Amino acid sequence: MPGAEKHLRVTFLVAPAYLWLALTVFLPLAVMLFFSFLTAVPVGAREATLTLQHYVSFFTKKIYWYNALRSLELATYVTLACVVLGYPVAVILTRMITGRAREAIFLMIILPFWTNALVRTFSWTMVLRGPFDIIFTYPAIVIGLVHAYLPYAVLTIYVSLQAIDERLIEAARALGASKRQAFMRVMLPLSLPGVLAGVFLIFIPVTGSFMEPRILGGKDAIMLGPIIESQFTATFNWPLGAALSFMMLAIILLMLALGYPLLQRHMER
Amino acid sequence: MRFLGLTYLGAILAFLYLPIAIMMLMAFNQSPLYELPFTFDLVWFKALAGNERLLTAGWNSVWIALVSSAIATSIGTLAALGLARNEFTGKRFLQLMLFPPITIPWLIIGTAMLIFFFWTGVGRGLHAILLGHVALSLPYVIVVVGARLATHGPELEEAATSLGARPAQAFFRVTVPLLAPGIVAAGMFAFAVSFDQFIISYFLAAPGTSTLPVEIFTAIRKGFTPEINAISSIVIIISMSLVLVVSRFYRFGGER
Amino acid sequence: MTTISVTSVSKSYGAFRALDDVSIEFRDGEFFGLLGPSGSGKTTLLRAIAGFVTPDRGRIAFDGEEVDRTPVHKRRIGMVFQSYALFPHLSVARNLAFGLEVRGDPKVETGRRIEEYLALVRLSGLGGRKPRELSGGQQQRVALARALITGPRVLLLDEPLGALDRKLRQEMQVELRDIQRRTGITTIFVTHDQEEALTLSDRIAIINEGRIVQVGSPQEVYERPVSVFAAQFLGDANLFSGKAITGGLVLADGTMIRVSGQCAGLAVVRPEKVRIGRSAGAELNTLKGVVMQSVYSGASVVYRVAVPVLGETPSLAFVQNSSGELHAPGSEVTLAWDAAHTMAVAP
Numbered sequence: 001m002p003g004a005e006k007h008l009r010v011t012f013l014v015a016p017a018y019l020w021l022a023l024t025v026f027l028p029l030a031v032m033l034f035f036s037f038l039t040a041v042p043v044g045a046r047e048a049t050l051t052l053q054h055y056v057s058f059f060t061k062k063i064y065w066y067n068a069l070r071s072l073e074l075a076t077y078v079t080l081a082c083v084v085l086g087y088p089v090a091v092i093l094t095r096m097i098t099g100r101a102r103e104a105i106f107l108m109i110i111l112p113f114w115t116n117a118l119v120r121t122f123s124w125t126m127v128l129r130g131p132f133d134i135i136f137t138y139p140a141i142v143i144g145l146v147h148a149y150l151p152y153a154v155l156t157i158y159v160s161l162q163a164i165d166e167r168l169i170e171a172a173r174a175l176g177a178s179k180r181q182a183f184m185r186v187m188l189p190l191s192l193p194g195v196l197a198g199v200f201l202i203f204i205p206v207t208g209s210f211m212e213p214r215i216l217g218g219k220d221a222i223m224l225g226p227i228i229e230s231q232f233t234a235t236f237n238w239p240l241g242a243a244l245s246f247m248m249l250a251i252i253l254l255m256l257a258l259g260y261p262l263l264q265r266h267m268e269r
Numbered sequence: 270m271r272f273l274g275l276t277y278l279g280a281i282l283a284f285l286y287l288p289i290a291i292m293m294l295m296a297f298n299q300s301p302l303y304e305l306p307f308t309f310d311l312v313w314f315k316a317l318a319g320n321e322r323l324l325t326a327g328w329n330s331v332w333i334a335l336v337s338s339a340i341a342t343s344i345g346t347l348a349a350l351g352l353a354r355n356e357f358t359g360k361r362f363l364q365l366m367l368f369p370p371i372t373i374p375w376l377i378i379g380t381a382m383l384i385f386f387f388w389t390g391v392g393r394g395l396h397a398i399l400l401g402h403v404a405l406s407l408p409y410v411i412v413v414v415g416a417r418l419a420t421h422g423p424e425l426e427e428a429a430t431s432l433g434a435r436p437a438q439a440f441f442r443v444t445v446p447l448l449a450p451g452i453v454a455a456g457m458f459a460f461a462v463s464f465d466q467f468i469i470s471y472f473l474a475a476p477g478t479s480t481l482p483v484e485i486f487t488a489i490r491k492g493f494t495p496e497i498n499a500i501s502s503i504v505i506i507i508s509m510s511l512v513l514v515v516s517r518f519y520r521f522g523g524e525r
Numbered sequence: 526m527t528t529i530s531v532t533s534v535s536k537s538y539g540a541f542r543a544l545d546d547v548s549i550e551f552r553d554g555e556f557f558g559l560l561g562p563s564g565s566g567k568t569t570l571l572r573a574i575a576g577f578v579t580p581d582r583g584r585i586a587f588d589g590e591e592v593d594r595t596p597v598h599k600r601r602i603g604m605v606f607q608s609y610a611l612f613p614h615l616s617v618a619r620n621l622a623f624g625l626e627v628r629g630d631p632k633v634e635t636g637r638r639i640e641e642y643l644a645l646v647r648l649s650g651l652g653g654r655k656p657r658e659l660s661g662g663q664q665q666r667v668a669l670a671r672a673l674i675t676g677p678r679v680l681l682l683d684e685p686l687g688a689l690d691r692k693l694r695q696e697m698q699v700e701l702r703d704i705q706r707r708t709g710i711t712t713i714f715v716t717h718d719q720e721e722a723l724t725l726s727d728r729i730a731i732i733n734e735g736r737i738v739q740v741g742s743p744q745e746v747y748e749r750p751v752s753v754f755a756a757q758f759l760g761d762a763n764l765f766s767g768k769a770i771t772g773g774l775v776l777a778d779g780t781m782i783r784v785s786g787q788c789a790g791l792a793v794v795r796p797e798k799v800r801i802g803r804s805a806g807a808e809l810n811t812l813k814g815v816v817m818q819s820v821y822s823g824a825s826v827v828y829r830v831a832v833p834v835l836g837e838t839p840s841l842a843f844v845q846n847s848s849g850e851l852h853a854p855g856s857e858v859t860l861a862w863d864a865a866h867t868m869a870v871a872p
Contacts, residue, residue, distance in 0.1 A: 431602055
């Protein structure tokens with residue numbers, strides 16, 4: 001097919017979707033970046049000048065940087081818990097259960113993941129209030145988030161475990177490795193890319209979470225996510241909220257940049 | 270060993286389903302304060318039937334999910350076709366562009382949309398929510414349909430043309446039937462993404478009119494009533510049945 | 526029926542030259558094998574004839590009529606793909622019907638032809654099955670029937686037997702040849718399997734690095750290779766290189782090798798042409814060497830013989846086990862062969 005005609009056809013096919021994404025995601029992000037350097041929202045006759053003050057505030061005011069650290073701390077706990085709890089689930093699914101039972105249990109584990117996150121978080125308020133009475137505490141936030149993100153960990157680890165050729169384990173055993181050694185030296189290293197993918201998929205949204213802390217955390221809910229949210233819904237300091245959003249994005253990008261080489265190896269496989 | 274493994278698996282499943290089960294149970298409990306003993310009653314469902322606000326929000330959620338999944342599925346399928354069957358410069362870039370909307374926290378995307386829509390005069394409201402939901406579903410649709418396209422190479426379409434089929438005949442007789450399960454799955458994914466979406470809707474909702482999750486959030490923060498349990502139970506059941514239907518069309522990385 | 530001529534066709538992918546000024550003619554009704562290593566351009570040539578690849582330069586004509594501007598679906602070809610490319614969502618019968626339906630044949634006629642072609646490939650009664658319910662060999666036959674049912678001008682086969690195991694492969698070779706003879710259709714098939722090419726083809730083209738190295742009948746190509754590559758790609762060959770003289774060449778130690786044809790300093794001999802013994806007879810070319818290894822396979826023996834003047838590479842001799850005696854490794858032997866079997870080759 002001639003080049004020009006092909007070009008036209010490809011453009012026709014991809015343009016609507018990408019135009020939509022550009023106008024509702026990428027352009028808004030660019031505009032928000034612009035807003036984060038303004039003194040005020042430029043509406044009506046209100047004066048707005050360029051400033052770095054919001055970014056300076058992030059580093060100088062304890063309420064912002066300290067709560068950013070709290071968000072990262074929360075993400076670390078939740079991610080760690082999800083991987084530690086999820087890895088054995090993935091192993092059990094791939095090694096102990098076969099056929100339709102595996103398919104069914106796998107579906108059961110990822111089913112909640114496709115249901116309403118808000119409603120699931122809400123459902124914890126009843127459990128945590130009842131016999132344990134830890135509602136509106138830090139552990140309540142962690143439990144709610146682990147519940148929300150555990151399926152991600154199981155999913156990514158399961159997929160990478162499933163890709164491991166059973167014969168590799170057998171080869172290791174034939175070479176004299178104990179079950180434990182075969183796991184530590186063959187299975188675990190080969191599944192690490194899956195673990196890493198799970199870590200990213202959990203760490204990033206948990207860093208940006210605000211709904212779970214708001215519902216489950218009470219006064220312990222003060223973190224970067226809820227602080228950003230309140231700039232838009234309560235105090236209406238949009239430029240500050242925009243700057244804080246970009247600081248959060250910067251932190252996330254930093255994390256991605258650190259882990260990207262490892263993740264890339266996983267994608268290429 | 271096996272026993273230990275199955276016990277652990279059971280415990281994890283209990284952890285995942287226990288709160289949902291308790292919430293559903295409480296929706297049928299007479300006491301508004303979740304007090305035991307459990308007394309079966311449909312009082313909260315009856316109350317729900319009279320709650321105009323929640324019902325309107327529910328209806329908004331459903332039609333926004335329907336419309337946004339229809340839009341996202343059609344233009345997303347086109348994009349997947351364009352990406353899968355052609356080599357061109359910038360293709361890798363377009364594929365990479367699908368990741369930010371999925372990976373950037375919704376809090377950031379939602380606030381960016383709020384600023385942008387406000388600034389351009391699009392404003393807040395159901396139309397803004399609809400615009401946002403399509404954007405969120407698009408990457409999923411493109412990935413799901415693209416994965417389905419990748420399960421067979423171009424040789425089936427080539428076989429069709431070698432047998433004398435015009436490009437349009439090859440597309441409608443071979444590509445579309447093979448793609449159908451992927452398109453159906455993508456559509457239902459898109460529906461689920463929209464129907465369950467809270468964060469974006471929360472920032473884009475105009476006061477007074479919103480979707481169900483936003484309405485539920487507001488109610489929870491105001492001090493909730495068991496009507497919320499009732500509507501939440503309904504929402505969960507709708508979502509779960511949807512996924513069960515999708516799973517018939519599309520295997521989630523699971524293998525026989 | 527159809528003659529296909531390819532004239533000066535070139536195709537590059539970036540810096541990679543897949544086809545480099547290829548000219549070749551496929552005669553009416555012949556079974557033609559395109560043989561070459563992977564990446565040699567043989568599949569590109571086949572796909573250019575089909576119309577999936579647009580050449581950068583050159584012309585392709587069916588019966589003298591140029592098809593360069595004809596899209597694939599109007600070229601009236603039949604093609605069997607390496608993976609068969611059976612439509613998984615259609616039954617066997619509907620797969621066969623596909624080509625007839627898209628050109629709008631009447632239903633009754635279509636049904637009759639499906640029966641006829643299912644019978645041709647011995648799959649009568651399996652029309653209702655889905656492709657995945659068939660064995661590999663059966664799928665292969667469906668692919669063949671689907672390609673033939675539309676009455677194409679040429680049948681193009683891309684490694685058609687590549688996915689089958691050895692025994693099935695041999696059965697299908699016979700069947701494929703038989704069906705081709707009966708239909709009389711011009712057939713071009715791509716393979717990297719030299720034995721398959723020799724067994725099936727009326728003529729063979731050896732392709733390497735986008736160029737046609739040699740074209741001829743299997744016997745011509747095997748017995749009279751034109752280049753070192755042709756000799757070594759199609760079977761084993763012992764290679765001699767030295768100074769060209771009248772009637773042959775002289776090796777580094779002064780031994781003369783008599784060669785049939787004009788020799789420019791390179792010659793080859795097939796291992797099965799080489800006789801082996803403790804002493805020389807009346808043969809024309811002889812070389813002394815030491816047996817390094819013998820591979821015994823009952824009816825025949827392959828000897829690897831170290832000949833000092835030929836350097837590291839051992840010479841091969843493939844001999845019938847007529848005496849029942851083996852030359853043990855380490856024994857000194859003389860290799861001998863006719864000058865007529867010693868073929869001059871280009872580098």
